[in-house]
């Protein structure tokens with residue numbers, strides 16, 4: 053039932069180096085990618101500069117730490133979610149303006165972890181809810197979020213990790229990570245068009261950067277993208293720039309049956325032969 057899952061990375065729609073800095077023209081560009089192409093689609097958006105800054109300030113990705121002021125951190129949870137809501141509002145404004153039937157679904161309302169852990173059983177109600185939303189013709193827009201946790205009070209769930217769990221359940225034909233860069237870059241700036249999964253190499257692909265990010269940036273993305281390819285044989289996985297001709301090309305065409313299909317100037321994740 054689901055053909056594509058697309059993560060609209062926070063880096064593609066915000067300036068992550070500046071607090072709550074939205075790039076409205078990027079949002080319009082990305083929303084238009086789906087204008088005639090939104091059937092059987094799940095969308096996820098990242099936090100960008102609407103969430104990572106607060107999450108870092110209150111160390112939310114570590115859960116509650118006894119030595120910190122509980123009430124202050126709890127307000128940090130609320131402030132992170134308020135900020136995510138602002139970014140979501142910009143996206144919803146643009147989707148509805150483009151007459152695309154998008155509804156927002158927050159993981160916070162469906163998932164409660166236990167010492168960071170989330171089982172398939174924990175995801176059950178979210179999956180069921182998404183099935184109903186999809187069968188009514190809506191496009192669900194989920195997002196990276198802060199979740200409540202039974203032991204450590206809260207944890208961060210990144211949109212990339214969520215994408216993996218949705219891919220595992222819905223088995224889409226394509227998973228697409230839209231971000232601010234053309235794909236996975238080598239240290240000399242060259243793009244890797246075919247990234248063959250080799251776990252020992254994954255550590256080499258995080259370049260130094262000044263952006264604020266609590267969920268592992270490109271390193272986590274490469275790991276998640278690789279896990280999807282390893283787990284779902286039939287799923288094509290791409291990392292590419294959201295505001296780009298490649299994104300237009302990929303999202304406006306039907307899914308190629310060529311198992312080795314690549315888009316020049318972007319990254320396709322492939323199993324090592």
Ligand SMILES: Nc1ncnc2c1ncn2[C@@H]1O[C@H](COP(=O)(O)OP(=O)(O)OP(=O)(O)O)[C@@H](O)[C@H]1O
Pocket residue numbers: 060061062063064068097098099100101104211230231232233235236237238257258259260261263265267268269270271273
């Ligand atoms: N080897 C690399 N190749 C490409 N980008 C890299 C690399 N190493 C680090 N990066 C950084 O990773 C960023 C993309 O990861 P990031 O998690 O910020 O993306 P996102 O998913 O769009 O954002 P968000 O997590 O806010 O949703 C790029 O903007 C770039 O600065």
Ligand SMILES: C=C(C)CCOP(=O)(O)O
Pocket residue numbers: 062097098099100103104107132136195196197198208209210211212266267
């Ligand atoms: C609340 C936060 C920081 C969610 C992070 O989600 P991501 O931007 O998809 O990694």
